[in-house]
Amino acid sequence: MPDKGAVGAKPASTPTNGAAAETRRQRMRMLISALGMLPVLLILCIGFNVLSEGRFFTGQNLGIVLQQAAVNTVLAAGMTFVILTGGIDLSVGSILAASAMAGLTLSKVPELGMLWLPASLLTGLVFGIVNGALIALLRLPPFIVTLGSLTAVRGLARLLGADTTVFNPSIPYAFIGNGSLTLVPGVASIPWLSVIALLVILVSWLVLRRTVLGVHIYAVGGNESAARLAGIKVWAVLIFVYGISGLFAGLGGAMQAARLYAANGLQLGQSYELDAITAVILGGTSFVGGIGSIWGTLVGALIIAVLSNGLILIGVSDIWQYVIKGLVIIGAVALDRYRLQGSART
Amino acid sequence: MNDPILEMRGVSKTFFGIKALRAVDLTVYPGEIHALMGENGAGKSTLMKILSGAYRPDPGGEIHIEGRAVRIEGPLGGRAAGISIIYQELSLAPNLSVAENIYLGREVSRSGLLAHGAMREGVGPILKRLGADFLPSTLVAHLSMGQRQLVEIARALHVRSKILIMDEPTTSLSAAESERLFALIRQLRAEGLAIIYISHRMDEVYALGDRVTVLRDGRLVGSLDKPEIRADTIVRLMVGRDVSSFYKKDHDPKAGRGHPVLAAIDMADGGRVKGCSLTVHAGEVVGLAGLIGAGRTELAHLIIGASPKISGRLELEGRPVEIRTPGEALEAGIAYLTEDRKALGLFLDMSCLDNINLAVLGRDAKLGWILDRDKARERADRAFAGLSIRAANVGVPAGGLSGGNQQKVLLSRLLAIAPKVLILDEPTRGVDVGAKSEIYSIIDNLAKAGTAILVISSDLPEIIGICDRVVVMRAGHIAGEVSRGPNSPLAQEDIMGLATGMEHLDA
Numbered sequence: 115m116p117d118k119g120a121v122g123a124k125p126a127s128t129p130t131n132g133a134a135a136e137t138r139r140q141r142m143r144m145l146i147s148a149l150g151m152l153p154v155l156l157i158l159c160i161g162f163n164v165l166s167e168g169r170f171f172t173g174q175n176l177g178i179v180l181q182q183a184a185v186n187t188v189l190a191a192g193m194t195f196v197i198l199t200g201g202i203d204l205s206v207g208s209i210l211a212a213s214a215m216a217g218l219t220l221s222k223v224p225e226l227g228m229l230w231l232p233a234s235l236l237t238g239l240v241f242g243i244v245n246g247a248l249i250a251l252l253r254l255p256p257f258i259v260t261l262g263s264l265t266a267v268r269g270l271a272r273l274l275g276a277d278t279t280v281f282n283p284s285i286p287y288a289f290i291g292n293g294s295l296t297l298v299p300g301v302a303s304i305p306w307l308s309v310i311a312l313l314v315i316l317v318s319w320l321v322l323r324r325t326v327l328g329v330h331i332y333a334v335g336g337n338e339s340a341a342r343l344a345g346i347k348v349w350a351v352l353i354f355v356y357g358i359s360g361l362f363a364g365l366g367g368a369m370q371a372a373r374l375y376a377a378n379g380l381q382l383g384q385s386y387e388l389d390a391i392t393a394v395i396l397g398g399t400s401f402v403g404g405i406g407s408i409w410g411t412l413v414g415a416l417i418i419a420v421l422s423n424g425l426i427l428i429g430v431s432d433i434w435q436y437v438i439k440g441l442v443i444i445g446a447v448a449l450d451r452y453r454l455q456g457s458a459r460t
Numbered sequence: 461m462n463d464p465i466l467e468m469r470g471v472s473k474t475f476f477g478i479k480a481l482r483a484v485d486l487t488v489y490p491g492e493i494h495a496l497m498g499e500n501g502a503g504k505s506t507l508m509k510i511l512s513g514a515y516r517p518d519p520g521g522e523i524h525i526e527g528r529a530v531r532i533e534g535p536l537g538g539r540a541a542g543i544s545i546i547y548q549e550l551s552l553a554p555n556l557s558v559a560e561n562i563y564l565g566r567e568v569s570r571s572g573l574l575a576h577g578a579m580r581e582g583v584g585p586i587l588k589r590l591g592a593d594f595l596p597s598t599l600v601a602h603l604s605m606g607q608r609q610l611v612e613i614a615r616a617l618h619v620r621s622k623i624l625i626m627d628e629p630t631t632s633l634s635a636a637e638s639e640r641l642f643a644l645i646r647q648l649r650a651e652g653l654a655i656i657y658i659s660h661r662m663d664e665v666y667a668l669g670d671r672v673t674v675l676r677d678g679r680l681v682g683s684l685d686k687p688e689i690r691a692d693t694i695v696r697l698m699v700g701r702d703v704s705s706f707y708k709k710d711h712d713p714k715a716g717r718g719h720p721v722l723a724a725i726d727m728a729d730g731g732r733v734k735g736c737s738l739t740v741h742a743g744e745v746v747g748l749a750g751l752i753g754a755g756r757t758e759l760a761h762l763i764i765g766a767s768p769k770i771s772g773r774l775e776l777e778g779r780p781v782e783i784r785t786p787g788e789a790l791e792a793g794i795a796y797l798t799e800d801r802k803a804l805g806l807f808l809d810m811s812c813l814d815n816i817n818l819a820v821l822g823r824d825a826k827l828g829w830i831l832d833r834d835k836a837r838e839r840a841d842r843a844f845a846g847l848s849i850r851a852a853n854v855g856v857p858a859g860g861l862s863g864g865n866q867q868k869v870l871l872s873r874l875l876a877i878a879p880k881v882l883i884l885d886e887p888t889r890g891v892d893v894g895a896k897s898e899i900y901s902i903i904d905n906l907a908k909a910g911t912a913i914l915v916i917s918s919d920l921p922e923i924i925g926i927c928d929r930v931v932v933m934r935a936g937h938i939a940g941e942v943s944r945g946p947n948s949p950l951a952q953e954d955i956m957g958l959a960t961g962m963e964h965l966d967a
């Protein structure tokens with residue numbers, strides 16, 4: 115039998131060089147996957163700035179972008195929790211409308227007006243917990259449950275205002291909708307809406323990365339049967355994530371109410387769930403659960419806002435905005451798939 | 461001797477800067493069963509995945525098949541080069557029929573429609589040749605593990621593979637199914653196929669191997685021809701030192717045997733478990749033996765509340781306890797190691813650190829909820845050192861580890877709990893010899909410290925080596941118990957007799 119010694123005479127440097135190149139390539143890929151969609155966001159910003167002859171990077175325009183991104187960021191943060199468990203929440207737009215209606219209605223009651231804000235949050239939380247309970251305890255599919263509440267809660271929202279638009283020009287805490295937090299007087303300020311959105315992201319990050327509950331959320335999304343066998347109360351985790359999604363939708367409702375001084379149960383928040391889901395997916399969170407980060411979601415929400423703003427800025431017609439947005443989303447996710455290939459398991 | 465069918469020269473593979481393979485040379489001849497051995501993470505599966513096209517090797521190596529240099533790209537490339545692989549985890553689509561699985565990717569169609577009839581007829585002769593006892597139209601979901609393996613082999617034969625790779629094929633087979641598989645492998649060898657056989661079980665390697673190649677740390681450390689295949693030579697090559705005493709049982713069951721800790725009384729689930737009672741004492745290691753399908757795992761699931769029971773009760777340290785969920789079992793101090801680590805045990809996308817700490821996060825947490833990351837890190841580092849888990853660091857996803865190392869990560873999670881009762885379902889499945897003996901000594905030490913341990917295992921020598929007493933299940937019932945006499949060891953024949961319901965059996 116020929117022995118293997120005869121073939122050991124290859125130049126030793128060949129495999130080593132090859133390996134080094136391979137390592138470099140993998141390092142590169144890891145870096146790209148850590149940055150996620152951030153480069154896409156930056157390219158979009160720079161591109162729009164060039165195309166609009168410098169009108170994108172003005173303090174005023176950036177303020178508008180941040181403000182426009184705020185509500186979607188808050189919804190998308192809640193959606194991140196849900197999608198991390200492998201679920202979906204289609205009802206956030208409707209819950210947002212119902213919460214805004216509940217808040218505005220209460221704000222007109224003379225003695226209780228100040229309580230409108232907590233009332234909005236509570237409305238959202240309750241709807242979210244109902245979603246969660248149906249999913250966790252009756253083991254119904256999230257898609258079906260939240261599709262049902264998308265419709266049912268929309269109806270309730272209309273009912274709350276007797277199917278009219280509710281106005282309150284003197285709503286308390288209106289500053290959160292239109293005011294700005296002054297950072298450097300006369301130079302830099304940041305809209306309160308954006309401050310709230312950033313706080314929501316920060317809190318979400320803390321919960322997801324620094325608490326036991328956060329690990330349990332990733333675990334449920336990664337492998338639900340294993341989570342159950344490891345002693346995790348899967349039902350509690352599910353109720354929590356849908357509760358959070360509802361709560362954040364309620365907060366989104368409050369933000370809208372304070373911004374518009376008005377809400378209409380039929381129109382407010384229509385198809386907001388799609389923007390929220392898009393932001394989460396653009397942010398690299400896996401649709402099957404278990405993988406993703408809240409920072410990615412923030413970037414995703416900003417991409418959507420920049421896209422809307424930039425297309426208007428350079429004067430693209432409304433119709434083409436839809437087409438371009440759709441294509442960018444598909445393209446971005448395709449790019450994402452490509453960069454994830456390197457880490458694919460077998 | 462005839463010409464080699466496969467020659468690999470200087471094949472390397474790097475994962476994220478970690479060298480999994482370093483310039484490996486491997487030569488395989490037609491008509492031989494070539495056993496590939498090595499510790500967990502040595503690179504066996506990686507080497508085979510390169511052959512099958514699942515991984516691309518680092519540039520610089522060469523692969524020759526029948527003397528011609530080939531580049532294998534993608535799973536189809538492996539197939540085109542005449543190489544078929546049966547993975548550690550089977551890769552059939554359970555929702556499709558046997559015939560559809562065999563034809564997967566090469567479906568026969570007539571004017572755009574699937575030709576089911578033709579496909580069924582096409583696989584008939586092969587299934588017959590393999591002695592299959594199922595029809596081509598059967599859904600794979602309805603087949604046992606052994607039958608599924610036959611389907612995989614049929615798929616390999618159907619594409620006329622010249623090299624068949626089997627990665628730990630017997631880990632989920634019963635003894636009888638394994639025997640049948642061996643006979644089949646010998647038959648295929650006689651037909652001129654080259655078979656590369658990966659296993660951690662010495663007995664299989666003696667029985668089958670014509671040659672053994674050993675990998676250590678991604679390097680090929682030697683090849684042994686048939687006459688040199690002995691446990692000591694292989695183990696020395698694998699771990700680079702002698703592993704003296706393999707099974708470890710220092711704890712004294714008689715002196716240390718304390719009070720009954722776990723008593724399961726008349727447990728039944730209305731299906732696979734039909735009224736089983738057993739008791740485990742403090743400091744005792746009880747084996748739960750039986751054939752595959754006897755209901756051992758199902759009984760364990762009943763005890764920990766993972767599946768609903770229709771009758772039965774549990775006593776823990778003499779007091780009745782109600783356990784309805786695995787969470788309640790953990791709170792009561794009963795921990796369970798699942799036999800199905802991929803589906804029910806690990807979180808493949810999560811880090812090893814999180815996987816190891818998962819069950820004790822709440823206990824370690826600050827203020828009840830805030831993760832104590834230093835403690836978690838320390839615990840994971842200790843587990844890595846204690847069980848010599850091989851991975852770049854504790855932060856890598858568990859899914860990237862080799863099979864045996866994943867098992868060690870899962871075991872570490874349970875050990876972190878420090879339970880009163882430990883139920884281990886196939887604790888050394890896919891684990892290399894070195895780590896096996898580490899796991900045995902961990903079990904031994906836990907027993908010494910007073911833990912009540914129940915070990916489910918299909919590996920009889922293992923049960924005999926580490927257990928004080930063996931409870932045997934057959935068809936959902938407790939068939940009997942075999943105890944260790946003052947001087948007499950547990951007898952394999954007694955256990956097999958009870959397991960099969962026959963008085964004598966040449967096991």
Ligand SMILES: Nc1ncnc2c1ncn2[C@@H]1O[C@H](COP(=O)(O)OP(=O)(O)OP(=O)(O)O)[C@@H](O)[C@H]1O
Pocket residue numbers: 458459460475476480498499500501502503504505506507850851852860861862863864865890892
């Ligand atoms: N997809 C992957 N990503 C990163 N590292 C990997 C990947 N696959 C394997 N490795 C690493 O390569 C090394 C070799 O793994 P491999 O699966 O080949 O071991 P093995 O010899 O088959 O072990 P076992 O007996 O435990 O199955 C291990 O250190 C493992 O962590």
Ligand SMILES: [Mg+2]
Pocket residue numbers: 504505506548627862863864
């Ligand atoms: Mg392996």
